[in-house]
Amino acid sequence: MSIRILSSLRPALRLATIQTSALSRSIPRSVAPAVSSAKAFPALASYLQRSAGFHSHSTLFQASNQEAVLTEEVETELPTRFDEIKSLHPNTAKAIQKVFKYETMSKVQSEVLSMLPTDNDMFVKAKTGTGKTLAFLIPALETVMAKTDSKTLSRGDIATVLVVSPTRELAQQLAEEARKLAGPFRFNVHCLVGGESKGLQIRKLNTKRVDIIVGTPGRLNDMIETVPEFRRQLEGVKALVLDEADQLLDMGFKDSIESIVESLPRERQTLFFSATVSRQIKSIARTSLKPDFTFIDCVDPNEANTNLQVNQSFCVTPYEQQLPLLARIIEDHKKVVPNGKVMVFLPTTRGTQLYASLFESLTSYRLYSLHSKKSQEQRTRTSDRFRKSTGSILFTSDVSARGVDYPDVSLVIQVGIPSTKEQYIHRIGRTGRAGKTGEGVLMVTPMEKSFLNTLSDLPLTANETVNNLDEIMQDEKLMERLNRAKQAQDPDMLHDAFTAFLGYYTGRTDVLTCPKRDILEAAKEYVTTLGADEPPHLSENFLAKLGFNSRSSGQSSRGGFSSRGRDGYSSRGRDSFSRDSFSRDRNSYGKDRSSSRFGGSRDRRQNDYGRDKSFSRGDRDNSKDRRDFSDRFFSKD
Numbered sequence: 001m002s003i004r005i006l007s008s009l010r011p012a013l014r015l016a017t018i019q020t021s022a023l024s025r026s027i028p029r030s031v032a033p034a035v036s037s038a039k040a041f042p043a044l045a046s047y048l049q050r051s052a053g054f055h056s057h058s059t060l061f062q063a064s065n066q067e068a069v070l071t072e073e074v075e076t077e078l079p080t081r082f083d084e085i086k087s088l089h090p091n092t093a094k095a096i097q098k099v100f101k102y103e104t105m106s107k108v109q110s111e112v113l114s115m116l117p118t119d120n121d122m123f124v125k126a127k128t129g130t131g132k133t134l135a136f137l138i139p140a141l142e143t144v145m146a147k148t149d150s151k152t153l154s155r156g157d158i159a160t161v162l163v164v165s166p167t168r169e170l171a172q173q174l175a176e177e178a179r180k181l182a183g184p185f186r187f188n189v190h191c192l193v194g195g196e197s198k199g200l201q202i203r204k205l206n207t208k209r210v211d212i213i214v215g216t217p218g219r220l221n222d223m224i225e226t227v228p229e230f231r232r233q234l235e236g237v238k239a240l241v242l243d244e245a246d247q248l249l250d251m252g253f254k255d256s257i258e259s260i261v262e263s264l265p266r267e268r269q270t271l272f273f274s275a276t277v278s279r280q281i282k283s284i285a286r287t288s289l290k291p292d293f294t295f296i297d298c299v300d301p302n303e304a305n306t307n308l309q310v311n312q313s314f315c316v317t318p319y320e321q322q323l324p325l326l327a328r329i330i331e332d333h334k335k336v337v338p339n340g341k342v343m344v345f346l347p348t349t350r351g352t353q354l355y356a357s358l359f360e361s362l363t364s365y366r367l368y369s370l371h372s373k374k375s376q377e378q379r380t381r382t383s384d385r386f387r388k389s390t391g392s393i394l395f396t397s398d399v400s401a402r403g404v405d406y407p408d409v410s411l412v413i414q415v416g417i418p419s420t421k422e423q424y425i426h427r428i429g430r431t432g433r434a435g436k437t438g439e440g441v442l443m444v445t446p447m448e449k450s451f452l453n454t455l456s457d458l459p460l461t462a463n464e465t466v467n468n469l470d471e472i473m474q475d476e477k478l479m480e481r482l483n484r485a486k487q488a489q490d491p492d493m494l495h496d497a498f499t500a501f502l503g504y505y506t507g508r509t510d511v512l513t514c515p516k517r518d519i520l521e522a523a524k525e526y527v528t529t530l531g532a533d534e535p536p537h538l539s540e541n542f543l544a545k546l547g548f549n550s551r552s553s554g555q556s557s558r559g560g561f562s563s564r565g566r567d568g569y570s571s572r573g574r575d576s577f578s579r580d581s582f583s584r585d586r587n588s589y590g591k592d593r594s595s596s597r598f599g600g601s602r603d604r605r606q607n608d609y610g611r612d613k614s615f616s617r618g619d620r621d622n623s624k625d626r627r628d629f630s631d632r633f634f635s636k637d
């Protein structure tokens with residue numbers, strides 16, 4: 001009981017110091033007077049904030065208010081059921097009940113929807129897999145219904161909602177969700193992503209109803225620049241959503257986003273949604289959101305930004321042990337969860353291709369792979385199949401790191417460090433969705449160990465399978481299968497994975513504390529462990545591009561690297577590694593990268609759908625306070 005009280009109390013108190021405008025609505029009434037006075041008395045505000053950090057014991061203030069808070073909480077509690085949101089349009093309510101078949105709202109849904117009706121701009125931060133999609137689609141549609149006259153709506157010749165997504169897979173998924181919600185309205189949804197026929201997309205825009213548009217920045221911008229009719233259609237937009245707003249910027253879409261925003265009417269509602277908030281996103285929020293926007297942060301500052309029902313572990317082993325360990329972790333999981341779904345993230349596209357190829361003969365799970373070197377048609381097909389599958393494994397680059405909702409993923413393995421802590425959070429967020437349990441394993445080598453420091457506030461423990469390493473390395477059957485798989489690898493693929501590895505890790509020197517030369521040594525170990533007879537030769541030019549001179553590279557004039565001892569790997573001629581494909585491959589890892597930052601701490605398991613009430617919110621009633629808050633939001637890093 002006490003935890004529940006504290007959890008409801010804590011965010012409210014947090015608001016007292018960072019977002020005073022929210023007080024009147026979200027704080028239990030018995031506490032509100034104290035917190036209101038906190039606005040006038042900064043010392044009290046800071047005391048309240050400190051008190052709010054305690055998990056397991058109450059401060060005097062909290063203890064003396066427990067009864068009162070509990071009583072009052074009943075009266076001021078946020079709604080938990082969709083049918084409590086009385087202002088919902090009947091068609092929205094119908095879709096939720098009949099199509100989605102949801103009754104209870106998740107925390108972020110309850111936070112956002114309880115503000116309806118509102119055309120306020122919003123910036124919403126909530127953990128991965130907690131139902132953000134409906135939390136922005138519903139308000140966007142409600143705004144359209146409130147702000148568009150019925151004659152215009154019935155014509156169906158202008159776009160009213162525009163949703164921008166960083167990746168094609170996510171855009172397609174969002175379009176599907178939008179179709180379900182828009183069904184009862186008889187609204188049409190267009191999905192505009194790259195890799196698909198632009199001509200066909202234009203034809204559909206010209207011949208079918210146009211209501212909701214979901215797209216990726218590149219294709220949207222292209223259409224804006226080259227299709228005047230599309231520009232005209234966008235003039236009707238009443239709600240703009242940036243999903244995974246952080247990633248949109250990290251992927252270098254800032255200019256595209258700005259030009260998309262410029263082509264929309266100024267009078268609109270803008271909704272930013274993300275599980276993480278970076279400095280860059282704040283800068284674009286400044287120009288794209290109205291100054292009195294509402295910031296809703298559903299992540300308790302005293303809690304990790306990952307879902308607590310996901311068991312997270314790490315292991316540090318050299319490459320030689322990593323592959324057998326990975327194979328064992330996957331097979332152990334298969335024994336416990338035969339119908340499970342596993343996702344394995346690799347840092348580069350080339351590495352993803354290589355691991356997928358290696359594991360074809362190593363796993364009894366049905367195997368899929370997804371990365372940017374596949375055609376869009378293949379990506380869509382793979383994504384659909386993996387979504388519907390059970391007992392399956394997906395080897396993937398970061399194209400699947402954010403937003404993508406594959407139901408029932410039971411294990412996420414990250415082999416090698418992700419580009420940032422935020423990317424770790426998003427990747428792990430592919431499991432433990434909608435309150436379900438899940439497991440996450442991060443596998444790093446000694447060179448990458450320093451990255452673990454950036455995760456120190458997340459609840460990671462040492463992986464237990466590592467304790468069986470001796471036994472695993474002596475498992476003759478496993479080692480034989482591994483060796484056979486390695487021998488079957490295409491030398492070109494190994495070469496490409498090698499150069500991509502170098503490109504990726506030489507760009508990560510901000511978190512790797514080792515000398516640069518160690519990266520070359522690690523790359524050599526990596527590629528020979530995965531099947532190359534010896535490390536590929538690299539041109540001086542290529543090495544120079546990575547910031548190595550020939551002495552620091554340790555490369556001999558005859559090609560290859562001076563090698564460290566290794567055992568049990570296949571033998572293959574060196575000629576096959578004679579070309580340099582870095583420039584070609586740079587795109588493959590560059591494209592898949594994304595980032596930002598964050599943290600918190602642990603120890604409360606909860607289902608995010610239902611009764612847990614830890615949250616904070618913006619105030620829809622007091623625009624001056626909102627502006628004060630917005631100033632503080634922007635001035636904080």
Ligand SMILES: Nc1ncnc2c1ncn2[C@@H]1O[C@H](COP(=O)(O)OP(=O)(O)OP(=O)(O)O)[C@@H](O)[C@H]1O
Nearest residue numbers: 102104105106128129130131132133275403405434
């Ligand atoms: N009210 C609800 N009740 C039950 N399940 C829900 C509810 N809302 C959403 N879901 C389900 O929860 C899962 C996660 O939802 P969604 O993809 O919207 O999360 P998200 O917060 O956007 O995740 P991410 O941060 O990874 O993008 C989906 O499978 C969705 O169908």
